[in-house]
Amino acid sequence: MKKWMKSLTAIMVAVSLVGGASSAAAAKSNLKGNIVINGSSALLPLTLQAASEFKKENPKVRISASAAGSITGPQSVRKGIADIGAVDWDASKDVPGFNKFDGLVANPVAVTVFAAVVNPNVGVNSLTTEQLQDIFSGKVTNWKEVGGSDAKIVVVNRKFGSGTRVNFQQKALGGKEFMNKGDNYKEVGSSGDMKTTIETTPNAIGYIDLPYVTSKMKALSINGVAPTEKNVLNGNYKVWGIGYYMTKGQPTGATKAFIEYIQSSKFQNGSLKKLKFIPLSAVK
Amino acid sequence: MKKTFVVSMVAAVLSTSVVSAGSAAPAVKPAATAQVQNSTFTINGSTVVIRSLVKQGETLVSLRDVVSATGAQAEVHNGTTTVKLNGHTLVLKSNSKEITVDGVKSTLKQPVTNVVGTSYIALRPLVTGLGGTLASRAGVLEISTVPLLEGAENPRFAGEGKLILSKSDEQGRADYLVDTASGKFELLLTTSGGSDLVVSPSGDQAAYTDAEGAVYVLDLKNRASRLITSDASIKPELVWSADSSAIFFLQGDKGTVIAKLSLTDGSITKIVEDKVDYKENLSVSNDGKKFVYTVTTLGTVTSDTTNIDEDNVSIDYSSNQTQIYSYNSEESKPAAVQLTASSDDKVFVLSNDGQKAFYVSIPSTDDKAVLLSVDSSQKAAKVFADYDVEQALLSGGVLYVLAAQDDSSSVIYSISTMTGKQTKLYTVPADVTSITVAGSQIAIVHDGVVKVNAGDSWRAVTK
Numbered sequence: 001m002k003k004w005m006k007s008l009t010a011i012m013v014a015v016s017l018v019g020g021a022s023s024a025a026a027a028k029s030n031l032k033g034n035i036v037i038n039g040s041s042a043l044l045p046l047t048l049q050a051a052s053e054f055k056k057e058n059p060k061v062r063i064s065a066s067a068a069g070s071i072t073g074p075q076s077v078r079k080g081i082a083d084i085g086a087v088d089w090d091a092s093k094d095v096p097g098f099n100k101f102d103g104l105v106a107n108p109v110a111v112t113v114f115a116a117v118v119n120p121n122v123g124v125n126s127l128t129t130e131q132l133q134d135i136f137s138g139k140v141t142n143w144k145e146v147g148g149s150d151a152k153i154v155v156v157n158r159k160f161g162s163g164t165r166v167n168f169q170q171k172a173l174g175g176k177e178f179m180n181k182g183d184n185y186k187e188v189g190s191s192g193d194m195k196t197t198i199e200t201t202p203n204a205i206g207y208i209d210l211p212y213v214t215s216k217m218k219a220l221s222i223n224g225v226a227p228t229e230k231n232v233l234n235g236n237y238k239v240w241g242i243g244y245y246m247t248k249g250q251p252t253g254a255t256k257a258f259i260e261y262i263q264s265s266k267f268q269n270g271s272l273k274k275l276k277f278i279p280l281s282a283v284k
Numbered sequence: 285m286k287k288t289f290v291v292s293m294v295a296a297v298l299s300t301s302v303v304s305a306g307s308a309a310p311a312v313k314p315a316a317t318a319q320v321q322n323s324t325f326t327i328n329g330s331t332v333v334i335r336s337l338v339k340q341g342e343t344l345v346s347l348r349d350v351v352s353a354t355g356a357q358a359e360v361h362n363g364t365t366t367v368k369l370n371g372h373t374l375v376l377k378s379n380s381k382e383i384t385v386d387g388v389k390s391t392l393k394q395p396v397t398n399v400v401g402t403s404y405i406a407l408r409p410l411v412t413g414l415g416g417t418l419a420s421r422a423g424v425l426e427i428s429t430v431p432l433l434e435g436a437e438n439p440r441f442a443g444e445g446k447l448i449l450s451k452s453d454e455q456g457r458a459d460y461l462v463d464t465a466s467g468k469f470e471l472l473l474t475t476s477g478g479s480d481l482v483v484s485p486s487g488d489q490a491a492y493t494d495a496e497g498a499v500y501v502l503d504l505k506n507r508a509s510r511l512i513t514s515d516a517s518i519k520p521e522l523v524w525s526a527d528s529s530a531i532f533f534l535q536g537d538k539g540t541v542i543a544k545l546s547l548t549d550g551s552i553t554k555i556v557e558d559k560v561d562y563k564e565n566l567s568v569s570n571d572g573k574k575f576v577y578t579v580t581t582l583g584t585v586t587s588d589t590t591n592i593d594e595d596n597v598s599i600d601y602s603s604n605q606t607q608i609y610s611y612n613s614e615e616s617k618p619a620a621v622q623l624t625a626s627s628d629d630k631v632f633v634l635s636n637d638g639q640k641a642f643y644v645s646i647p648s649t650d651d652k653a654v655l656l657s658v659d660s661s662q663k664a665a666k667v668f669a670d671y672d673v674e675q676a677l678l679s680g681g682v683l684y685v686l687a688a689q690d691d692s693s694s695v696i697y698s699i700s701t702m703t704g705k706q707t708k709l710y711t712v713p714a715d716v717t718s719i720t721v722a723g724s725q726i727a728i729v730h731d732g733v734v735k736v737n738a739g740d741s742w743r744a745v746t747k
Contacts, residue, residue: 065582072587274497
């Protein structure tokens with residue numbers, strides 16, 4: 001009995017070893033490389049989360065991230081100092097205010113929802129498109145003119161080159177121009193700066209992408225519609241855009257693998273949603 | 285009741301088929317001299333005695349016994365036996381070497397042999413033909429014909445003999461509880477935008493956040509989820525306290541705050557609120573007072589957008605580094621203590637006690653990655669540097685390392701965090717991509733298939 005079992009075991013082991021050898025012949029993915037990502041601060045939380053997860057599977061890929069506004073993304077790629085330019089619009093095409101970047105490929109990564117936000121002391125919960133246009137152009141300067149208390153409105157704008165600014169101007173203000181100076185006008189360089197400024201400046205209004213909205217600020221409804229994923233998907237909330245990773249030509253190597261990771265179902269329907277972005281597939 | 289009836293029917297059919305086949309094929313000598321013996325197998329997690337015999341060095345098993353043990357269905361028509369299980373069909377004839385598996389013919393070394401009214405067939409073609417797998421453990425053959433979960437990943441042990449595995453698609457993620465002995469699985473949870481399930485130290489609960497940030501605890505015994513808090517802040521990482529009474533988490537889209545959630549009353553206490561962004565890789569000491577984590581500093585961008593076509597942008601990445609910090613909340617004036625200052629990439633950052641950290645250092649050159657330890661002295665010490673480290677994890681105070689030995693093989697080591705003693709546990713194929721450990725249980729991911737250690741082999745629990 002024992003002998004029989006031993007011989008049977010030997011046969012089994014021999015068979016499984018053959019199987020093991022054959023599968024071991026397949027080349028192991030041992031991705032190495034250095035990926036430099038610069039651009040949109042709206043997309044930065046997404047980039048960092050994806051980088052953290054990707055590196056656990058590909059520890060030898062180093063990912064360096066920075067953010068100074070969308071336009072610096074494709075600029076950095078064109079200049080050759082970054083592999084990925086994170087940008088809140090398709091920079092391979094002309095958009096109002098910005099020419100297309102020839103030779104760059106737009107790889108979609110996420111749907112970003114943008115919200116008009118105010119300091120919590122502002123007693124207004126919803127504004128119409130016209131009221132937003134009037135406030136951000138400087139025509140309306142006191143909250144009492146739009147149903148709030150008697151207090152001067154502090155307009156906080158993103159600097160030229162911000163993708164959040166491009167999207168907000170196109171989709172919330174119908175393309176109307178921003179004011180650009182005045183005692184109650186501020187410009188900030190990133191989503192993080194916008195968050196801090198709105199949280200700490202009484203009577204302030206600005207705009208930001210949904211992941212940055214905190215309990216220390218209030219996201220306004222626009223024309224009575226709240227900035228939620230549900231309202232984007234049912235078509236009622238229009239202030240959203242697709243975020244892109246711009247690459248010089250088609251991505252290759254570690255850059256390609258990283259973009260594929262961020263576009264994967266696992267990431268799109270996991271961490272991406274957790275960070276309050278919307279999966280690409282949801283708006284196709 | 286129903287199962288018993290089916291098995292009895294199958295047994296009767298097989299008995300008939302043997303008699304019939306024997307009389308129809310007198311040219312093949314019955315194996316009158318073959319010695320039938322009882323052999324013990326593990327089939328689908330249960331110990332089963334199967335009649336077997338050895339014919340010219342090959343082991344044949346009782347078809348009737350295997351059919352009965354696996355719950356397969358068999359029928360005989362004109363001397364041809366058809367066995368069906370889990371969508372697979374195996375057709376055979378008594379005294380014939382020819383079998384057909386899912387429509388494809390193949391030849392056995394030994395013909396199907398009948399002895400005293402029972403058909404005997406080679407074990408491996410029978411099991412694999414029915415879609416099953418075989419492995420040996422401590423000299424006992426383990427056979428599984430349970431349909432395995434396909435394409436699942438991210439294995440986490442959840443108590444003895446159980447793994448949680450996940451599958452993602454465009455609808456979201458589904459988490460399954462898999463029995464490592466039998467491969468049987470059941471759906472635990474489906475989520476869209478929820479976090480991974482994080483198993484408690486005791487292995488009987490798992491915590492997760494939904495897409496809104498609310499935290500739930502799933503009881504793995506009764507499958508009931510309990511809402512702990514509906515606090516909607518983003519929680520990138522959840523870490524159980526050692527006594528399973530609380531969950532520590534990083535809070536905010538930048539992981540700025542370290543907070544504690546009481547599972548008793550759902551209250552949230554902020555522990556580290558130093559306005560330092562991009563914390564990650566949180567470890568908590570057993571007493572819940574000390575913490576180790578990483579902080580990533582971003583590159584500094586200088587740009588002038590006056591003329592976009594000029595690309596007046598530059599990036600200084602000299603400060604773009606990940607460093608490890610510890611934080612002792614029991615100190616009179618607690619403050620973050622920087623443990624590392626080196627520019628190497630740091631992955632798999634781990635800590636037992638919230639003070640000393642272990643991490644895999646990735647060099648910028650082609651040198652191998654090594655496992656280091658570091659404390660407040662900022663002096664890194666080598667813990668494992670024999671081979672190129674691909675993964676490190678900590679379980680029960682013991683470090684486990686997966687490292688590339690050469691082009692064809694990797695090794696799994698355990699390393700005591702107390703003494704530094706290294707023990708080589710296994711040599712595995714080079715395309716094993718990750719390991720997971722809980723106590724004496726270990727699983728690997730090999731070619732996308734999750735396998736658990738079964739003594740002298742690895743048994744697939746997914747396909």
